[in-house]
Amino acid sequence: MAGRNFSLRVAMYSHDTFGLGHITRTLRLARATVEAIPNASVLLLTGSPIAHRLTFPQGVEYVKLPSVRKRGPETYVPRELGIPFWRLRQMRVRILRDALRLFRPHIFFVDNVPLGMKGEILPSLEDLKKHGTALHLNLRDILDEPGIVRSQWAEDGTHDVLNSLYDEVHVFGDRSIHDSAAEYGLPACKTLFHGYIAPPEPAARERVLPTRRRNGLPSVLITIGGGEDGAGILRCALEAERRLDAVRRLKFDLVLGPLMGVEEAEVIRTTARGRGGVSACEFVEDLADFMPEYDLVVSMGGYNTLCEVMTRAQRSLVIPRIHPRREQELRARALEARGILTLIHPGELTPERFGTALAESLERGPVLPSPRAPRLEGVGCFKRRLEEIAPSFRDPAPRRQKRPEQLVAGVDTRRRGLVRSVLGLGIVGFLACSAGFARADLRPKAVNAEMLVGYDTNVLDASDAEIMAFETHDPGSFFVVEHMKDAALQMSIDGRWALAAGSKTDARLRYTRLQYLRETIRSENHYSLQWRSRASTNTLIDFSLAFAPNVYARHRRDKDALPGDPVFRAEVRNEWDSALQIARALGPHWSSVSVMEGSIRDYRRPFDERDRWRGGGRTGFAWRPSGSAKLDLSGGYRQLRSRNVPYLGSDLSYKEWSVLSAFDCALLGDFLRARAYVNRDWTRYTSTDPGDESHFGRHDNEWEFGGSLQHALSPSIDWKAGVTHMRRYADSALALTADLDEEGSVHDTFVSTGIAWHWQP
Template structure:
C-alpha cells in the first residue's frame, strides 16, 4: 500500500523528496500531474499526500479538496513556490495539515512527514518509529564527553534517518553544538569537580544529596519513558555518585536493550583508576550491567584495555573504535617553515584554560612587533567572564584576535601554522586530523589524563609538549620563533571513531530490532 503520494511536476524536487522519505523507510509514489495523481489515488489510496499548488494540468489545492471530501482524516501537505495570502487562505479552508513555502529544508520536511504518519495512523507507529538511542555524558569541567556523544549521534542519524537519539548532558552551558533532526537533549543539574571523584552542585544552592536525587530521578524517568534500544554511557560507568545504577538495573531487568560503555583512550593513571574501580564497585558494574565497551582511541598509542583491565571485565567485548573527531583529515601541508606566521591558541571548553591563553599572549609580547606572528585565541564557551575580559583586553593591546568560541574549528586549524592547546581529547585529535603542528600544555590535575595523553602522542611524533609548571613566556616565545613543524609523525592514527561506533551500534540494533532496514544493518555500508 502506498503510504505517501508526492504530487509535484518539478522532476528533480519530486525525486529529492522521494529519496529523503525512502531513506527513512517510507513507501512513496510520485505523480507529476493532477491526472496522474487521481489515477494513483484510485488504485492505491495514500496515508498522506504532499501536493504542489501549480501543476501543469491543474491546481493542487483543488485536487486535494476534491479528494478530502471522502477522506477528511488523511493528512495533506501543501507546498508552493508562489507563497501568497490567497494560497494560504485556500489551504486553511482545505484544513491542510501544513503549508510549505519553497525552498524548504528537506530534512525538516522528512521529520514532519514521519510525525504526521505516526500521529495520523497509530498502527503505523511501530513501523515508522526508528531505533532509539539514549546517551549519558556527565560533563563538568569541559565539553569532551558531550562532544564525543554528539559526534556519534550525528553518525547514527546519517545511518538511520528515522532514529531518535536522546542525550542526557550535565554541561553547564547545555548543548552547545548544533544538533541534527532526530537528536535532542535533557539537561541535568550542573556539577563542579573539586578533585578525584569529588563533585558538588555548581549552580544550585542545595546539598549534593539533593542534586544527586534530582539527577537520578531525571535519568530513571527519561529511560522509562524513552525505552532506548541502546544506552551509550560515556566515561563514568556508574554515573556521578552512582546515579546511573538504578537506570542500568531497570534496563537490564526489562531486557531487549543493549548497554555500552564508551571510554576515551586515557581515563587517569591506570593503577589509581583500577584501584578506585575495585574499591567503589565500578568494576562490578561494568562486569554485570554492560554488554560491551568501546574505546575511542588507538591501541598502539595507549593500550587502554590492558591498562584498565577492561578485557577481564568484558571478555571479547572490548573494541577500539579509533579517535572520535569532528575535524576532517588535513592535506599534506607544507611543514618546512620553522617560523610559524599564524598561531592558533585554543582553550577547549575554557573552564581552566586561562593560564595557557595568558602565557601565550605574554609570549607574543616577548617577540619584537616587527617579527610577531599573527595570533588567534579561542577562550571556550565555559570560561568565566571575569577571566575572559582581561584576556580579551590584553589580546587587543597586542593586535591578536580573541574569540569567545568558534563554530568552525577545522577552518581555523587549516589556516594555522601552529596550534597551542591543552591536552584535552578533542583538542588534540582535531589537531592531528588537521595535520597541524601542535604544542600541548596539559592540565596539571586533578587527573593525570592530559599529561599521559600528551606524553604518549609525543613519543610518536604527533605533538610536542610543554608542562604548565614550566610555562614561562620567554620559553614559549622561543618555541614560537623556532618551532620545528617539519617532523613526520611515526604513525597515522584512525580518526573515524564516530562512524565506527555507529557501525557497531548498527550491528547490535540489527539483533535487537528485526525491523531495522537492511541497508542500515550493514556494518560497513
C-alpha cells in the first residue's frame, strides 16, 4: 500500500426502506472492514431511521439520508417529512453525491440494490467510476423470485450497470441454498460467494431482556425484525399463550421492533403486562447474544435473523413475510428442506396452528446448530478479500486548482470560433461576387440584405423564476450576464441562384448574425440552405437546412464538478433544423401546404445528456382573396425525444400540438405592407417518473404573436419594423411553477426596425 500515512477509505451505501436487515448487514461488514484493515476509514450512508441507536465501531462514521417507507414493489413515501416523494429523493441524491465526492472512497460497497432506491445511487456510481473508485455490490442470498428480479433488472437497465460499472459482486449466501448468479443472471466473472454472515462474538453489555427464574418452563423468544409488518404474529402469539396457559405454561419474551406503530405497540405492551408469563420490549441491538438462553426462537425469517438463529439458537420456528417480496418464504423453505427449521405459512396462521407448532417445535423441532446448515463464513471471506485488494489502492495525485478565469474559458474559445466563422463567410462571399462578375452564370438571380436594430427584453430566454433569482442575486444561481435586457443588431444577407439555365430549380443561401451590444456572449450565427423546385405548374417543393453553431444558453450547475472545479459551466449547443414543404395550388384563390420537419440539439459536455431530437409535421391552407391579401392557417404535431439518462431524473421528452396563423395585406394603398401572426402550442411532457419534478405530469401552453410593417423607400430599399412577443405558461402536477427553473414560465419581447436592400439583375 502506497505511503506511510495512507488510510483506505471505504464507503458503504444502505438504502434502508424497510426493516432493519440492510443496515444490520452493512454495519457488520463495516465492522469487519476496520478489523481487517485497522487504519481504514469507513463512511456508511444509510436511510435507516434507527441508525442513531446502533453502536458504530471506531473508524466508522455514518451520514443519515432522509428516511422513506416502502408501500409496495418500487413504491415509496417519505417516512417523516411532509414533502412530496420526488423532493425527498432529490435530497437523497444530492446528499449521496456530495458526501461521496468529498470523501473520495477507494472502494464503494452498495448493499443489495444495484441502482439504489429509484436509481438514486447511479449518478454517484458513474462519478466514482470515472475517478478510479472500485465499485462492489453486496447481495444477500435471495432477492425475490428469479423471474421478477430478471424482469425488473431488464426494465431498469441493472444488467448493463452490473457489466459496465461494478467491479465485483459479493453474494453472502451459499450456492447450495440458492444460486444467485444463475437465477438472476449475475456476471459470472465478477461474482464471489462468501457464505452467510454470522453475528459477531457476544460482548459484555447492559441487559435488555428480562432475567427471571424460569422454574423449568420452556422459554420462547419472538422477534419480528423492524416491526413494521409483524404485529399480527405477536397478537396471534399472545392469544396462543392465553389458550396454552391452562394446558402447558410457557414463558414468552416479545421484541416488538423499533419501527412498529406507536398505537399498535402500546396495545401489545398493555396485553403483555396483564400476562404473568409474557414480557415485551421495543428493541435489542444484539439480539443474537440472548438467543442461546431460549428453547425456541420465533421469527419472520429475515436474512440476518436466520444467520443469528443458525449460529446461536436452539430451535427455530419461522412465519415468513410474503409481501411485497417472497424472499423470506423462499429462504425459509430452502432451510426447512435441510431440516434446520419449522415453517408456518402466514396464510395458515391461527392461534390454534401457532400453539400446535410451538409444542411440536419444542418437543421434536430440529436442533441447532445443525451440521446441515449452510456455510456461515461470510465475514471471514469478506475480510480476506479486502486484505487481498487493499494494497492495490493509492491516493491520486493532487488535483491542480483551476484559475477563476477558467470559469468562462470555454466561452472565450467560442467567441474566437465565431470571429473565424464571420471572416470565413466574408471571404467566401467576396470570392463568389468576384466570380460572378467574371462568369455571368455564377451571378445570383437575387440578393437581399438587412440591417436591423432591436431590443430584447429577455436576453437569456430566462424563466420567471430565473429572472427573480437574477434580480435578487440568489446565491444558488450563477449568471455571467449583467443585464437581462439588451439592444441588438440583426444582420443578414442571402442570395438566390438558378441551378441551370432555364431551370425551374434554384438554391438560396442565407447568413444571419444576431449581435447583442452589451451581453455579447448571447450573440448567434445562423446559416441556412434552401432548395426550391417547381415540380409542376401547381406544385412547389421546398427543402431547407439550417445550422446554428455554439449557441450559448446559460451557465448551469455541473453535476460532475469535483472539489476545486467550477460549480457552474457554460451550457452550449449546436442546432440543426430541416424541413420539407410541398405547396399545391387548389384553385385561383386557394392552396394547400404540407410540411415535414426535424431538428437536433447537440449539447457540449458536461451537459450532453440534454441532447434531443424532434420530428413532426403540419398541414394547412392559404387563401388569397385578392392580390394584396393572404391568410394562412395550419395545424401540426411534433414529438421530441431526449437522451434521457435515467438516473438524472429529468426526462425532456414531450408531445406538442400547434396551430399557426398569419395574415398579410396592403395598407394605405401600397404604402405599407403589413403582416400579423398568432401561433399557439400545447405541450405535454411524457415523463413517467414521479421523481422528475420538472416534467412529470407537466403541460405547457405557449402563445407567440407579432407583426411587421414594410415601406418601400426606393425600388431597392425598404424600411422595416417588427415586434414579436412570446409567453409560455408552465403547469406541473408536482412542482410549483417557481421550482421549474429555466424550464418554467417564460415571457419575452423583441422589437426591431431597420433597412432592407434587395437587388435583381
